[in-house]
Amino acid sequence: MASDDLWILGIHMTKFGKHPDMDLVDLASEAVLGALSDGGVEMKDMGVIGAGNLMAANAGIGQQLQKQLGQTGIPVYNVANACATGATALRVACMAVKAGETDMGLAFGVEKLSGAGLLSGGNRKSDSGTWEPSGRYGAVAPVDGRIGTEIMPGVFAQIGMEYGHRYGGTSFELFAKISEKNHSHSTLNPLAAYSKKMTLDEIMGDVMIAYPNTRPMCSANCDGAAAAVVVSGSKLKTLSLEQQRRAVKISASILTTDPWEESCQILPDVNTLTRNAATQAYEQAGIGPSDLDLVELHDCFATAELVHYDNLMLCDVGGAVDFFNSGATWRDGSMPVNVSGGLESKGHPIAATGIANVWEVATHLRGEAGDRQIAGARVGMTHVIGLGSACGVHILEKAA
Amino acid sequence: MAKQIPLVDYLELGDDPHLTANECTACGARFFDRRNACASCGKTEFNRVAVSTKGEVRAFTIVAFAAPGIPVPYVAALVDCGGTSVRANLINVEPDPEHVTLGMSVSLATEVVGTDDHGTEAIGFGFEPLGG
Ligand SMILES: [Zn+2]
Numbered sequence: 001m002a003s004d005d006l007w008i009l010g011i012h013m014t015k016f017g018k019h020p021d022m023d024l025v026d027l028a029s030e031a032v033l034g035a036l037s038d039g040g041v042e043m044k045d046m047g048v049i050g051a052g053n054l055m056a057a058n059a060g061i062g063q064q065l066q067k068q069l070g071q072t073g074i075p076v077y078n079v080a081n082a083c084a085t086g087a088t089a090l091r092v093a094c095m096a097v098k099a100g101e102t103d104m105g106l107a108f109g110v111e112k113l114s115g116a117g118l119l120s121g122g123n124r125k126s127d128s129g130t131w132e133p134s135g136r137y138g139a140v141a142p143v144d145g146r147i148g149t150e151i152m153p154g155v156f157a158q159i160g161m162e163y164g165h166r167y168g169g170t171s172f173e174l175f176a177k178i179s180e181k182n183h184s185h186s187t188l189n190p191l192a193a194y195s196k197k198m199t200l201d202e203i204m205g206d207v208m209i210a211y212p213n214t215r216p217m218c219s220a221n222c223d224g225a226a227a228a229v230v231v232s233g234s235k236l237k238t239l240s241l242e243q244q245r246r247a248v249k250i251s252a253s254i255l256t257t258d259p260w261e262e263s264c265q266i267l268p269d270v271n272t273l274t275r276n277a278a279t280q281a282y283e284q285a286g287i288g289p290s291d292l293d294l295v296e297l298h299d300c301f302a303t304a305e306l307v308h309y310d311n312l313m314l315c316d317v318g319g320a321v322d323f324f325n326s327g328a329t330w331r332d333g334s335m336p337v338n339v340s341g342g343l344e345s346k347g348h349p350i351a352a353t354g355i356a357n358v359w360e361v362a363t364h365l366r367g368e369a370g371d372r373q374i375a376g377a378r379v380g381m382t383h384v385i386g387l388g389s390a391c392g393v394h395i396l397e398k399a400a
Numbered sequence: 401m402a403k404q405i406p407l408v409d410y411l412e413l414g415d416d417p418h419l420t421a422n423e424c425t426a427c428g429a430r431f432f433d434r435r436n437a438c439a440s441c442g443k444t445e446f447n448r449v450a451v452s453t454k455g456e457v458r459a460f461t462i463v464a465f466a467a468p469g470i471p472v473p474y475v476a477a478l479v480d481c482g483g484t485s486v487r488a489n490l491i492n493v494e495p496d497p498e499h500v501t502l503g504m505s506v507s508l509a510t511e512v513v514g515t516d517d518h519g520t521e522a523i524g525f526g527f528e529p530l531g532g
Contacts, residue, residue, distance in 0.1 A: 131405045131516045136433035138409025140522050141513060145470035146407065147524070148487035149463050154476055157461035162478065165458050165502040172497070210476075211462035211497060260440040263485030265431060267459060267478045 001400075005233035006094050006250040008396070009104070009243060010039020013359040016224035016347035017193040018114045024053065028065050028110040031225035031352075035106070039229040040243050043070030046229070047102020050092030051078045052085040052109035052351035061110065074102075083300065085109055086226065086354025087255065087384045087392025093230040094253040103235035108227035109356075111349035116221045153218050153301055154210035155387070158267055160303025161212075163310070169321035170306070172212040176203045179217040179302040179344055181330055186341025188331075188372035193222040193347030217302035217344060224349035226356040245399060248362040251285035251379075252395035258388075268387050270304070274311035277393040281381070282313075285395040289313045292335065293377040294364055296357035298384045299342040309337070312383060312393075336374055339364075354392050357382040365398040407513050407524035408432075417510045417525065418453050421484060422446040430484050453508035455481035455527060460502070462495050475500050479527050491526030505530040 001007070012034025014027055022030075028051075036042055051062030062076035075096075081088040086109030093105030131140035144150040164170030183198040198216055206214040231239075236247055256277040261269045282288055289312070297312060299305035306320050314335050315323035323329070329337035340346045340360040343353065361380035363369045378398045385391045406413055410420050410432045421430040425447055429440035437444045460477040475490040477500075491509060493499050506527035513524040 129517055131520055131522050133405075133409060138406075138434075140405055140407055143408065145463070145466055145472075145474060145476075146489065146513060148478075148489060149461065149466070149474075149476035151463065151466060153465075154461045154463045158459035158476065158478055161461065161502060162459035208462075208464040210464065213461075260429065262429075262483075263458075263478065263480075265433075265439070266485040266487045 001233040001236060003232065003234035004098065006097055006253065007231050007233060007236050008228055008248040008250060008358065008362055009231040009236065010035040010037070010041065010229040011227070011359045011362050012038055013191060013226035013352070013356045014224050015191045016222050016349060016356070019112070019223040020114070022223070024056065024061060024110050024112055025064050025068055027112070027223060027225040028061065028108055028227070029068055031110065031227035032065060032069060032106065032108050035227035035229050040240070041104065041229060044072055045104050046072070046106045047074055048093060048096040048105040049074060049076045050089035050105065050107040051076055052080070052089035052107070052354070053111060054080050054082065054085050054350045055111060055113070065108070081390045082386025082388050083298065083350050084255070084354055084384045084386035084390035084392045085351035086356070087394065088354070088390065090228060090230070090355055090358065090394070091253055091255050091392065093228070094250060097230050097232050103232045105230045106227065107230065107355060108225060109351035109354060110225035111351045112223045113221040113349055114223050149210070151210065152387070153213045155268060156301040156304045157210045157213050159270055160301070160306055162267065163307045163320065167318040167321065172204065173200070174321060174324070175212050175217060175302045175306065176200055176214070178305050178324060179203050182299060182338050182342035182344045183216060185331055185339050185372070186345035189341050189346060192341040192345050193220050194345045195341065213301050213303055219300045219343035219348035220345065222347035222349055224347060224352045224356065226352045226359050228355055228358060246366055247399050248365050249397040249399065250394060251287070251397045252281035252393065254281045254284065254393045256280070256391045268389055270385050270389060271307060271311050273389055273391045274308060274383065274385060275313070277391045278312045281393040281395050287379060287395065291379050292381050294336045294339060294361060294374045294380045296338055296340060296360050296380070296382045299338055299344055300348060302344065305337070305342070308383060312381065331372070331374065339372055339374060354384040357384065358394055358396065361396050365396060402515070403520045404523050405520055407522050411523070411525050413510070413523055418508060419451040419486060419525070420448050421451050423449045451484050451486065452482035454530065455479040455486065455506055457490070457500070457502060457504045457506060458485070460490065460500055462497070462500065477527065479506060489526040490528070492528035
């Protein structure tokens, strides 16, 4: 291992789902203590903390965690970057280790979302009084629902539909089949919030949220946390052979934002920044898409998964529909995608997601994924996207 | 006729209702909001330009579940108006996938959004199928 390589030394995710008896710090503590124990290290070994939480982003979750697990005085970076918050926290630890500021760093993401309804999209108060233009559009009344939609299921529905308009081949049924795959995968994941198989009829017949996304085609709001310990190659060399054997190499760690495109301020462009992140990640890792054994990508909605096949270059440009229909992305296919069950069934506790997907891939690379193990997995990719937008991509490799 | 005010300041009312955009004089990028600078090239000069009232639906969704107080279902869409993308609802069309299709031709239409305590009507806009 090269001295300036980055490695995951320890990693852990909590069960995703309802945790009514645990607060944010309890959940984060379980993930962090699990990651430290998994890596055979302690809080005092950490030189930096990247702390992710979105819904209470001003509460200093990193320091709250330190108050429970160890106030060692190290720098904490509390980060919030929409659904890319977890990946951003991991990037912080990676950057600090890469820069040589410390040889070991901690990253965690935690969220409590059980019972949360639709995220985003403003409540509409009754329109009365006097029309008064306000904001950057000089609007005299709320525009959500009057000038398009701000709700996530609707935004991502349009993103999938736009792909269909450009390349053809999409349908309500196609998108539902993607969801069917992920719900099927989830039956093997004991940490998933929902692990029930669903038939195509059940998915298409469920409550419509925003056509073509029905409820099971939307990411599941739930509670959860995940944490990782990042170590430098030079430090890892000094650790035990067992720690070296289980360590997972971070071959690429990338974060991008959305570059300006003609329509990007009308409908968020989740494509360009994902393609840019993937391009940079493949280059940094020195591999190509065909080298990947599994991918955990951001299926916040079934309509989103389709476009990311293309954006991550898992298929030819414009070929995502054929690629999916070939069966490639099922767990027994040539490019298994979201064998964890994805956000639609594993769940999407926002800030935890960008580290939980790294845990999923790392667990396969270690050969420790039990019933859902992808046999012989050596290289995997994780992807998250937060609207606004931010995209995090990591490529992970099994220790040689 | 009641006094009227546009729902948003980029909707121009009058005999020929249309949308206007802030167009960057340096690179031509168009924006509907108040600008500090151009997100494409960083320059700070803009011209106010009219946007075509005819367009093509490039993406849509039929929202069936929304925040309290918002009537559903409604059709939200991305409309390509001669190269300028516009966010809008599709109106005067049945909100179902049999009547709303990708690539359909649409044109701008206005509608009353509400009336305030002084009798002033707020006028919003949407796009309706071209040629009925
Ligand atoms: Zn410009």
